[in-house]
Amino acid sequence: MTKPTETLKTYWRSLEDHDGTRPAIVDEFPGQADIEAAPASLIPATKLARRKFAGILGASTALAGLTSTGCVRKPVENILPFAKRPEDLIPGQPIYYATAYQVGASVLGLLVESQDGRPTKVEGNPRHPNSSGATDMWAQGSVLNLYDPDRCRVPHRLGADGKHTVADWETVTAELGATLKDLRAAQGAGVALVIPTILSPTYRDVLKTFKEKFAKARIILCDPAGASNGIAGAEMVGGPGTRASYHLTGAKVIAAFDSDFIGSEQDHVRLQREYADGRAVVSPEDAANMSRLYAIEPHFTITGAQADHRLRVRGAEVGGLLMALANELFGNQGLRLPPGGEGLLGALPKAELSPEHSKFIAAMARDLNAAKTGRRASAVLVGERQPPWAHALAIVINYGLGNGGNTVRLRQDDQEVDTDDLGVLAAGLADGSITQVICLETNPAYEAPGELGLAAALKDKVLAHLGHHVDETGKLAAWCLPASHYLESWGDLEAIDSTISIVQPLIAPLHQSRSALEVLAWIATDAELDGYSLVQGYWRAALGAMFSDRMWRRWLHDGVVQGVPRAGGNPTPRDMAGLIAALAKADVARGDNFELNFHLDPKLADGRFANNGWLQEAPHPMTKLTWDNAAYISIETARKLQVENCDLLNITVGGRSLVAPVWIAPGQADDTVSLNLGYGRREIGGVANGAGVDAYGLQAAENPWFVAGAQVAKFGGRRMVYSTQDQGSLDPGVDPASPKDDSQGTNPGRGYPVRPIVRETTVEGFKADPDFSQKGDLIAKANLHSLWDLNTHPDLGPPALVGLQQWGMVIDLNKCTGCTACTVACVAENNIPVVGRSQVANGRELHWIRLDRYYTGPKEAPEAVVQPMLCQHCETAPCENVCPVNATAHSPEGLNDMAYNRCIGTRYCANNCPYKVRRFNFFNYNKEPVNDHELVRMVKNPDVTVRFRGVIEKCSYCVQRIQEAKIQAHTAGESTVKDGVIVTACAQVCPSRAIEFGDVADPTTRVSQNRASKRNYGVLSDLNTRPRTTYLARVRNPNPELV
């Protein structure tokens, strides 16, 4: 019998053991190699299989003689202490390591929490300018990818029978090494190396070596989350190597052209923070200083939801509107073109605009111009989905507006290795010039636009694939190799502003994986070097005598590399020839029939998070869909197609077709269909399987992001997709997502007012009525009497709030964008299990914080508001009175505590909660396969109880963090915790800093200052619940010209 510690050893191997040579690992998981293993069903067995049913019948007999406690299953679980405590390790004390991580072209500096050697929680590195302490949904979810049980764990080789068999690295190095040796000898003729966006200096250096050794090989870029359009646009006007980045600090007028800069564009975390800082409002007087956001987009994104003015147009029309803006600014309004741009005005096509659009553009142009006149910054942002010339034109406009070097910065990146696009790969495969494809952390069989037909063309051509899953490309690969997670590998990353971070691992590889850097170095040189020596070796060589171990340690500690000169160059948009040529060819015609738009999924990105339960289950920020994507169409289009939600649509373009369920997305441009990428994965893992449909197949080669001329028709039949929010309006009678005309027919809400749950006004409204946020209560505060006031009995009266500190939270609705990072952060921090699609379908999602999204205004062109909803920690909480067993009670510090052990699960508290934030464990979710895997269990936070079935759970204000801070304060001899020490998981992750948490009893704290704001109000406070969580009402900043 093996000792439990022996199996644990592989996980707990400490970093100190990592001495540069990789220990040979025998097959740790025998039986796990079967890549076709049936995916574990996520669906709790509400349907009884025959055998199970018979088993239960038998159990009923067995249980008949027992008491009811016979139903409790308590398996024997052994725990073992350290016999000898390892040095520097205090059990139960988490350690944080700085590292960095990349999705597409965005780099985030991170601090990752390690609990006894297990990475459990990702936070932003406050020293890194791109995260400044915040992160996004993807970073929060990324730690779960480390423990993904469906990861590719061992090398596989493709047999003659077309099936993979398990191999080991010795065989790989011997046999694949021999093949590579031959290829190297042939200077890489016929080889294509497919890589994602590379922002790692070391990787680029290795890539150069590869290029030397494989001179005839093609290097192909495959990264739907990358920034190739943006880069091409910057290079168009700034010359080769030019990179543009946007910065919104100080920007007073922001125009987003199909740019979801809050949601999924490059550097969205930083941009969101800078945007939110510009929306801070304290008093009516400074409201006018707020920035104003215009958005022009086909699909209602969270950026569009933030916009003060929004136009919904087709993706192809966005460029025309940008041209119109340039014409308006430089032509009609006489703005001076930046030096070198003189010829541009004549080259700009004069598009015909509708009166509505021209009014919008003219007003926007005047607003931008006024900002320039007033010496205030502005920004015109163009999304990655738009073609390069639009990016180039935006740079010119921004420079014309004086934003150059301020909100739009150009810099020279001379390190990047030239790559070709996927079209070159497809052509090479077709004409036989490419015969051996090596994919490093790329998945062209899935991610390539369908028109290229790479999934078929790559068959028998993939020599090696390094990936996290045996994915669509991996299945085709002669050698399918396991890739290390970023928390397992050494590396470095350079952000857009040339901030460099060292990627350091927190754990030795769990499986027999290697990092892409290590594998590329091996391919290039045949030398098996480990990541640590590669990265450190690169910097040692790059810095020469300047390098010191002390400096290195400092870099690792800080997470930011300092003292390294980066290649400069200060490009400006000077050469308009390329842009003028591109504009001449630019097609901004509306296009006929339907336009298909493709978007990176806010949850799954390009599909890399498809097997991540946390992210699959997180609701889509706007549509609130979980576990699925859908064909998003507008209400008008739904009427035209005579479809309702979940009806199947047949979408055909260029001979490629897809059947997808409809989801009516208010605010979508008419006659467009938006599809999110990343779904419809083909057998990569238990979580991803069956989630959504694959939209890549519809993409065109030329412009993958939108394509006109699509045929869309009702297919017949339905595929149920599930959203976590059924009613999207605060007017109970209006369903904004229904193609039905609500004014007709029976409607129970007709005539009832909009509920005063989200309160908002405009800048003008705020000036006119500074107390607007107090309007809307059913009973004015002065008339609101509490029966508690009559009951002063010490035991039976209201909860005694006698703690020295009283915890409270304020959420600024002006800053919250609804990005949903908080939901995933809360899941990670509080061990919230994944419940699965069928449970979400029945409204049983367990999220402690949800983002309520309500549409307002006309159904056809709505605005949207978001409101984070979590336990309000009411001082006189309705839930507490009704619990028969006192399982939920008030702490002296004002927390609404939940004693899981005491809860018997009557669910009365959930019924009596007016905010409906209490969640119930209908099943033993933590014992479902998706949560109970030996690997997945390692992500659990040891500070938080894992809940059993049959108990209620809800937001605790991260009570474990409060307690930890109190213990620290107590140890330091202080009676109270200083302001800002306790940060809840949702507040910590929030890129907008919309959430403030702290002591409301102390008037000097930030949370108290926010509570003193004129905008502060409590939701449903007319019920006398006295919520501790309050909201700062939203203030919009519309352009008076457009109102």
Next chain:
Amino acid sequence: MASVVNTDELDPLLGRTQLVAGSHSYHDVTEAVAAPIEAPNSRWWIAFLLSLSMLGVLGVSLVYLFWMGTGIWGLNNPVAWGWAIVNFVFWVGIGHAGTLISAVLFLFRQKWRTSINRASEAMTIFAVICALLFPTVHTGRPWFIYWPLPIPNQMDMWPNFRSPLLWDVFAVSTYFTVSLLFWYVGLIPDLATMRDRAKTPARRFAYGLFALGWRGSTRHWVNYEKAYMILAGLATPLVLSVHTIVSFDFAVSQLPGWHTTIFPPYFVAGAIFSGFAMVLTLLVPLRAWFKLEHLITIKHLENMAKIILLTGTMVGYAYAMEFFIAWYSGNPYESYAFANRMFGDYWWAYWIMVSCNVITPQFIWFKSIRRSPIALFILSIFVNIGMWFERFVITVTSLHHDFLPSSWDYYTPTVWDISTLVGSFGLFFTLFCIFVRYLPTIAIAEVKSVMPQADPHYHADNHGEHPDNGPGYAQAKEHH
């Protein structure tokens, strides 16, 4: 008995409708009630086996429930209470009529209660057993169901006395205890009769044990009647309190549609309404199958129908008043909750409720209907359905759309919700079948006391021996 549709026999002494139709002797009554118990017919076996199989459904449902968790039901986030609570309130409501008939009508000297009180009290006890089942099993962790009981423990943990659920625990268990005692005390003389008639030692022992040595002496009767009176006095307030407190589960919360002051009287009226309907549902077949038409006469059925008409109309008034107050309050949440009942997602449930509970009882105004056992049986089924839907409407429609539109959702029951309800009927009918098989379904001693023979002025020559109208009637009238 077709000839007596519209005319009842009159009691020769009082001039009121005779409570035992036809001329029967005391012995005839004993025989009529006891004979079916001693020799069950095939109908009983059919009914019993059917009920038992439904009970089996309950068993399977509960085992699966305990194995998997409450997730097997259709509950979801806003609708945290579903059929289990609906069934609980439904069964508690059913459990009202028995004690009302036996205690309240006893105190009001309503002698017609004697032929129906035994069966309806049994119904009460079995209904309360079914009701108690649901709050127990609907909890997430039913193995800790004893925690709401104030049991001293080493942790000094007490239940939360503010919670209406705790009040429920006390209200329903008190009601159950008193009802059971009341029923049992009333059974003692009849158990003694059964003991005396018993032909097997086992029966003699069993009936003898529970008859507590009853010999029918005058002292026994004096004590018995005192005890019965005291228990009736104790049970009467409980009739009102138990459903009042059950209504507090809803009324004390702050949910629009639940938070209503009219709930206590409305729930009590509804409970009596549904209880009497269930008594009709049970007694109409019982009197036919056990040939007890002369003891449970048309007049009895008619009286119960009138109570159904009265309480049904009260319930209808409550429905109307809820709407008026919702509108009059000016509270948009409240107004919406009620508009949503009528026209929202669950409009069908609301209109089933109104049709069954308000419109159906109005047929009772017609004498031919209220004197037709078949019509009353059908009507009672409708009332039962309507009252189940009333609880469904209150519980589910209020929960599924409450304050924040973001949390709105739709609740659909699963097969396990349905099987648990069906199973609870199995439990109820199994218990009832066992009751009619082993215990006198009619209070023999009490019925005898309301027969003409029990009147001291009744002087028939044959003195209770001959069924035909002898000269004794005339004599008695003269004396009177």
